[in-house]
Amino acid sequence: MNKRYYYLITIICVVFLVVLGFLRFRQEEEVTSEQFLMDTLVSIRVTGDEQEKLQEAVQKAFGEMKRIEELTDRFQAAGSSSCTSEICRVNSAAGKQAQVVDSDVFTMLVLAKEYADLSGGAFDITIGPLLDLWGFGKAEQKVPSAEDIKKALALVDYRELVLDDTDNSVLLKKTGMSLDLGGIAKGYAAGKALQVLQEHGVKSALLNAGGNISVWGQKADKKPWMIGIQDPRDPGEVIGALTLNNESAVTSGDYNRYFIYKGRRYHHIISPFTGYPADKNMSVTVVASDPGIADILSTTLFVLDYTKGLQIVEKLEGVDALFVTADRKIVISSGLKEKFTIKQGKDYTYEESGLVSSN
Amino acid sequence: MKKADWFLVISIALLALIFTAFNKHVFFRAGDVTQETKAVIKVQGEKIKEMSLPLKEKHYKLEVQGKEGIAVIEFQDKQVRMYESPCAEQICVQRSWISSPGESIICVPNEIVVEIESAKQPYDAVTY
CATH class of the missing domain: 2.60.320.10 (N-utilization substance G protein NusG, insert domain)
Structure with missing residues (x-):
């Protein structure tokens, strides 16, 4: 055989090896990491050019969430003798004096009050006394007496929370009032973490904070992000899927945290109107570009009847919601028509928002 | 080199190219099958x-x-x-x-x- 023939084969082989190596090099790196934070499991998956940079970005993002957690934690940490967070400081000064707080805490409180106003009190971060009464977050839960609930309800009123933006000071007017940021802190922290990831130049990010999902950027395979929505009565199934793009999906459900007392199930989302677990919906999923807003609204809408919920959502720009109502209806707001695909139809009836034109 | 040799070289090169371009997909498919x-x-x-x-x-x-x-x-x-x-x-x-x-x-x-x-x-x- 001809010598030139071998040369040619060799050259071709070398060229391919080089090209292949180059492709490998250009391929996106991926980092996935998990941490227990904010009373849940937080997992972050990012893609980008360099492994080390990605690792750093993820650790910084976790650090940011940890910081928010420490600012907002309402309960004393194991091993420490007292609770020293910003929120604890405000709570123990209730009825006495205003406390100057960290700017992130202040921002959260302002947001919380805005959405409390907007929802007529369906979202209320002064719900602390009620949650304490029910015992969520503690070792023992019980069904309180109607009288105790009435007493606690009298202490729940966001209008008695005074925010002064000249010096970021916060005052709860009545003694015994207390803040609980459970309906906002996780989402707000997710927003801060996403910001950190973006500043570190990640190409895409998937943040899962205990079922609160945020996606950013484009996946390596260029396909859209597909996020399933869990069936509230069958955790192994989804009722459908959302196609998201730089958005967050946050769900509030009656199935995540509950206790059983005398054969009845009591879950952890307490209505600030009644003082009892909200019973209008099995779950509400909110899609918004800001995970903090999505978090607030999923809790807000959960305690409301879906017709009222839809009225709120349809007025807000770039916010959508999906309700699985107590009577097994799946209802979506107008903006989800293109983003949501129904999967599980047999146990539920499905309707797209009929309220679109009425607003 | 003869015409046939050229043909062989180019076919090998093409095959290699196609395989390189699609190997990711091919492997992924294979993974799915075992599930x-x-x-x-x-x-x-x-x-x-x-x-x-x-x-x-x-x-x-x-x-x-x-x-x-x-x-x-x-x-x-x-x-x-x-x-x-x-x-x-x-x-x-x-x-x-x-x-x-x-x-x-x-x-x-x-x-x-x-x-x-x-x-x-x-x-x-x-x-x-």
């Missing part, structure tokens, strides 16, 4: 064990040391559950059996995660 399902057990963010499902034993209990104490994870056919946990609220025990890819049991106080994984997971994540 192996496994239970992944993580403690404090570190993967400590992977079990292919269903297990050879019909019934199996595994003790895992968590942050707060020893948890017992139970396997039965294709299903997994947290059988016993030293934590206060018992949310992970209430979660009961899981078996579908993407499902997970999370015990926050004890920092244990049991996850069902499969090559074919239809969603990037599930909101709950």
